[in-house]
Amino acid sequence: MLKGKKGLYLLFPIVILIWGTIIYRLVDAFSAKEEKTMQTAMIRPMKIPSLEREKFTIGAVERDPFLGTIYRPAAKKTIKKTSALRKKDTLMWPSVRYKGLVTDKTTGKAVYIIEVNGMTQLLKQEQAVSGVTLKKGNKTSVVMIFKGASKQFLISN
Numbered sequence: 001m002l003k004g005k006k007g008l009y010l011l012f013p014i015v016i017l018i019w020g021t022i023i024y025r026l027v028d029a030f031s032a033k034e035e036k037t038m039q040t041a042m043i044r045p046m047k048i049p050s051l052e053r054e055k056f057t058i059g060a061v062e063r064d065p066f067l068g069t070i071y072r073p074a075a076k077k078t079i080k081k082t083s084a085l086r087k088k089d090t091l092m093w094p095s096v097r098y099k100g101l102v103t104d105k106t107t108g109k110a111v112y113i114i115e116v117n118g119m120t121q122l123l124k125q126e127q128a129v130s131g132v133t134l135k136k137g138n139k140t141s142v143v144m145i146f147k148g149a150s151k152q153f154l155i156s157n
Contacts, residue, residue, distance in 0.1 A: 098113075098114055101139055110137070140155055
């Protein structure tokens with residue numbers, strides 16, 4: 001490389017020029033100058049002539065253009081509404097709420113906690129209380145039978 005004073009004579013002016021241009025650009029950017037105003041001519045918008053739209057009609061389709069077969073519209077299917085009257089349950093269920101399940105770890109038998117007419121009862125499967133029989137159950141719901149009608153009850157908090 002450049003050794004001694006020869007390198008210094010060459011590099012020093014280059015550094016001065018670089019720093020000079022940086023300082024000049026900073027001063028020039030932040031100095032207040034008169035802004036040049038440009039005179040603009042008034043521009044008037046031209047009216048674009050509108051084209052009239054073509055009017056057309058679509059004819060009835062007589063044949064399929066791809067298969068070449070004659071088109072026959074499908075007959076409209078009429079759906080007859082049948083009023084299926086369901087016999088309303090006139091059976092009045094007692095107030096039943098499923099509260100939870102307790103299982104024995106050794107035998108695996110489940111005892112369900114069920115509230116019937118405000119009385120909390122512990123029931124096993126096929127056990128009855130107040131005419132309500134517990135048919136089956138799991139953690140989330142039980143199926144109860146009352147006078148031959150079955151109903152599912154979900155667990156309540």
